[in-house]
Amino acid sequence: MLKKINAYLVVLLFSFLCPPLLMAQDNTHQLTEIRGAVNDTLGHPLSGATLHDLASGSKSRTDPSGHFSIRGTLGSRLEISYVGYETKSIVIDQKNLVIQLSPASNLLDDVVAVGYQRMKRSEFSGAVASVKAKDLNTTTPTLGQALVGKVAGVQIAQVSGAPYVSTKIRVRGVGSINASADPLYVIDGYPAGNDIYINPDDIESIDILKDAASAAIYGSRASGGVVLITTKKGKSGSSSLSYDFQAGINQLSHKVKQLDASQFAQLMIDGRNNAYKDLVINGGGTWTDDMYSDDNATRVARVGNSGSVSILPDIYDFAQQKLIAPKYNTDWQDELYRNALSTRHSLALRGGSDKVRYSLSGAYQDQDGIIVSTGQKRINFRANVDADINPKMKAGAHVAFTSITNSEVEEGRFDHGPILGALIYMPIFPAYDSIGNLVKNQAAALSSQYGLQSIENPVALAEETQIHRTGWRSTYNAYLSYDILKELQFKVNTGLQTYNEKYEFYRPSSLSSGAYPPGSPQALAAAYATARTTAQKDLLAEFTLNYKKSFARHNLDILAGYTAQQTSSDIISVTAKGFQNDRIEEITAKGADPSNFTMDDATGKATWTLLSYLARAAYNYDNRYFLTAAFRTDGSSRFGSKNRYGIFPSVAGSWFISKESFYSDWLGVNSSLRLRASWGLSGNNNIGNYNNQQVVSGPDGVVLGGNNIATAYSLGPLMDNALGWESTSQVNIGLDAGLFNNRLSITANYYISKSYDLLFNQTLPALAGASTILTNLKDSKVQNKGLDLQINGTPVANEIFELSLNGNFSLNRNKVLDMGGASTIYSSGAERSYVTHVTETGQPIGMFYGYKVIGMVKESDMAAIEEDNANYNAATQSYPEGYIRKGPAISTASSNSLKPGDLYFQDTNGDGVVNEKDKTIIGSAYAKFTYGFGINLRYKQLDFSSSFNGSYGNQVLDGQDYYLYNMEGSGNQYEKVADRYVSAQQPGNGSVYRASRAGTQSNSTRLSTFYLQSGSFLRCTNMTVGYTVKDIARKTNDAIKSIRIYAAADNLFTITKYLGYNPEVDYNNGANLTPGVDYGKYPLMRAFNLGIKLVF
């Protein structure tokens, strides 16, 4: 017995290694001329239908009278396809064939993944969006990017151009306040597959479960939607080897317009002179314009505050009160960004015999980033083998491996990230000295004296800070199914996924530490290395029983299952200091003092477990009336002991109107129409591990008894031991229609969902010892309602020319219906800790919050302002009884009274002063709608495809404005700043306030409408032109089956008014309370690629 099993395994193994041998007998064929005609069901000839002899690979098309001739093989299979009709496969049994094609019920006959099984789309009544391999922009480096703009109801945002970062995906809005709204990824049935680096070429299809009824089968993990990825499998009866090579150039997709050196220098002069004047007057002094000639020492002696009043002597002629043209004019963006190369090879071998099917693929991608020093090298390998062991038993294995090697860069604040740094660094300084070395410590050395931002040469920051990440992900998945009865199948699916990562960071002593120069003792002390190893392991076991039965017109499909999953992680993270030089840029060069080596907080182990029971029953009568009900219960270690199990039911139904006898082709001949409705409950368990257990924090240390360090423990933050999942209940109503022989298909969905028991970092009073606690807000409700619409059309399709168009449109409205008794939430999502967002009842989550700018002070306003100031009592923040204010309300936070060119804010509550109580909602990060569309053309051998996506009506809080749009002259600014208020004669464009570095009302840390910009955009995400070489199979005697060469551009152009790099912003990495903030993120790349695809 064992022997036979071994023999079987040998065959299985053999099939991995040399699959073509298994095909050997199929490859012997003799070509003969086959003729015939292709008609539709009514006998009308079909012109332009494609015929494909699977054995020889030869292809042909029907002529306008529906006739064809093809060189084929008797006994082999012929595949006939035509747009809008079902593809048919027949055995060539004679030399003259008449073939009839029936109209395809378009999308509805597709098979879609719905969780734990695959169903015909027509049998499933939920809202599932599907994207097939051919519709993906596979020239992009990541799968997420390939999906941009393709799916209605799913917002896929390109928030970063880093080659190692994928897109942000949101399904139907945000239903949560604090928990992550990321979808669950399931790759080939494995719900752990957050493999963002999957090879796009391996994808067969992507199905996104959008409504809760569909997603509920994944229970407590499903409220962000479920993305089911199916990889390519081998097919019986054919084998092919394909090789795809692509090479390209990537560049900065949009350069930010900034001041040049002279404009910057003038801004600095104005900012310091205005500040000097304000400070002299505020200090009770007398001002004359001759004082603009005061040298820096005089200025400091008079008002202190060197950084606010001193001007670099090499840009300002004090005596003449004039600009001296700066010596350098460096464009720091040009210095930091480069044209980066990328190459990709992918090789795939797919095929199978009657009993064994295989698919092997490997890919190598080397993608440089546009920031010098960044990039990713990636290796993908995947093997899928499926075997029919006997008529009752099937088994298979899916093995995948991904290796990544990243060189990364720090993002965010300029003091460590070069991206914002390059926008702020002053153009008056050179990047390199005369012998080509990076010049460092220029701005930082002058920072305290001249108030320049204390910042290192951004090119040096990028090049000399070492950040590397290598990761290896392996997934092993084996299944076995057995037909206990004809109708009853038992299936067991086991899986193991491991992920190992090494992250290394080195900050060299060759960079300045604040104002201290490279190599100084302070720079040596600031140098450090971090090394972090992460090991993750995930185990999965699933057992399902599937019963399928049709009797008379009744069709029944019942699934029941039990699953267990365990995820554990183990992280060790250490940081070393005490580096004496940069000769060893590794943690091993740690200093001699043992205390220079510390373990970081990230270190630790964690395990979480999930135990579930699930069931689904699908019934239909006569393929006209469909009903599905599903149920899942999840027990999770993440939930508190008082709240361990969650229940997630759903029900869905649909009605095929077009199959009714009374339908009589309302929408035209061969049209179809279906109505769907569903309701379901799904959950969100993104609450982290152990958040239901209050622990003691420590050990920490405290110095006691001279120089001894004693061990100290203290009470950890308060935790909620009833912590549970958050629930989303969603109703979906949908319609599917196919018109004009299904050349036009429309899918529309309307949904309304309510999330409750919201996971919420509830604010605690300080006396609780923690500022927030993660809990479920009882009685809280967040609503999302919206519409998504997908339209695909193929107006023309014949042998010579084919045109197809697709479009999608999504709108979502988010609203907090009830905060469940919690108070309004104020959140800080940009620079420092100033409040930027508010979440309150009746409004969407995370609205921009601040002051409304209502005007700019003019010279003519000054008389009124001065009178107001004279009557204003600062100590009581009020005016005398009966006094009527003449000018704008005074801000209590202003340390500098209003001058011409300052902005003033709305006194919302009318109490005469602008303070905390006048802050209000000032904008929204949510789009009014988003959309995507594509145009695809084929003309003879040429093909063309394009895709676009866009967003309308959202705003962006440009957190960078804190530095790029503050008129201080402490760092470079947007070009728009040249149009600022200078004087009554030079009032600028009326919106940009005057230059100053001394706490004016305008530039204090208060968020106002001034910082908001329109985030609407339209982007061409991809354009591809391809050429398929004609008759290559015949010309090469079938050595090569096809050759296609193509040229593609990703992110070709973006139309937007946004001043920063990219209006698709996500500084807070998907945090729901603080959406729509931009701040020093990696800008998008534009890629030009050339490629060739060979099939053997």
Add this chain to the structure above:
Amino acid sequence: MKHTFFITIISAALVLTASSCKKEFLGQADPNAVTVADYFTSENDVLTAVNGAYQSLRSNAGMAEGSGLYTEERSDNTGRNDNQSNAGEPFQFNDFSLLPSNTYLQNHWNALYKIINAANFALAGADIIKFNDPDLKSQYSAEAKFVRALAYFDLVRKWGAVALVTKPVSSIDEAMQKNTRVSVDSIYAQIVNDLTDAADSKLPDLQPVSGKGRASRAAANALLGKVYLTMASALSSTKRADNLQSALHYLTASYNMRTFGTLNEIPYADVFDVDKKTTCPELLFQIEYKQGDKDYSSSIAASNQAKGETTNSLKPGTGSGGNVKLDLIKDYESGDLRKDFSVKFAKDPTVNDWYITKFRDKSALAGTSGYGGNDWILLRYADVILLLAEVNMDLGNNEAAIAFLDQVRDRAGLQNYKEAIKNPAYAARYPTLKLAILHERRVELAFENQRLYDLLRDFTPEQFVAYIHAKDQADYGLAKISNCGTKDYYYPIPFKDNNLNPEGMYQNPGY
């Protein structure tokens, strides 16, 4: 036979499933921490929790060396002139334009309650564990209560009525329910209880070297005396006499525990000498820092040092350092030895201003990274002695008061009070003994976070505003004296806590 393959896969699945059948499969506990319920098992666990309370004192947002923003900058001693961008938030403190949403204010409030929580946790532990040595329990409890009293004393003086918690909070409901202001009297009653327990405990009168950084009976008595003295002015006048008597009693008790004769035995510079920090007999309670240690060292010497200066630290300064208001400089009498030790004028053209030199560590061990060993002194005998002068004056014992005052003046190289008052300039500036003592405290204890409390103790809100308004704006920097109003006698309740319970955690007037 083919079923063997089947069995192989099934058994693989069972590896996971077998364990999942057990109930523990879903009951995962954090392997990296001890749950609160399981924590207290031995006397040592209480000790480490007491240490946790001392550790909570080390926050610069609370009462450690870097917390001058909340006291010195709020008074007339120090400040900052940069009102731009982020510096605008701390600028609000000396500018008397503080907003309830100020994040520094919120952090300060949070840090003080963190101290209270750490102390509450240790006290809860002391009640759970059965001690073999009852004296040990008394000591640990006394230490935790001393720390808790320190935090409440800061809170009640800065905000008035605040929320009172004396046990670890165990649920959200409890936290919300406790977030309400209780009267100033109740807060003082709690402080007095805690300090009375500490003063009567089995703690040593003064800590030996090995116990530096821990509370002692002398420290508890000193603090309790200061609390009573503050209560005498802050609370209703009916109990004023009692409070003054209690203040005198406890201050005297502390004074009598000293190991030196008079202050002039201890040179002023020795008090701040890093090498003498464990032996200087003047020090009553300090937060300790470890020289040369990147995590546990003090940075006060280096961070006060202005550009171009070398007095404080081997770490070069880059900015204006610890800025001193001219108003304080002018308050030093000529010949005061403390002036040259405490402040210096930085001549660098970008600074051109006074900076703090009171805290110095130029040792090689502290080095160019500025990892100093300066302890942060919360209580010392000069403070106690001047409080004794104050309470005696309040009780009408001017002679005794002047004797204590002269003890401090004597060490500073100044003539005694009775001589000084003959000097018309001195008499014009400090016409009353009360103002003379206030002045002496200012220069003796400059930059030690005492000045704001002295002003609040000595003056009513209206007197406080008048005192500030009487100053010369030119000596005050950019911060505007005219902004000062009676609202500034108290801090606003931080926005967040007020917002959680606008009625119970009501806002102070004027905000």
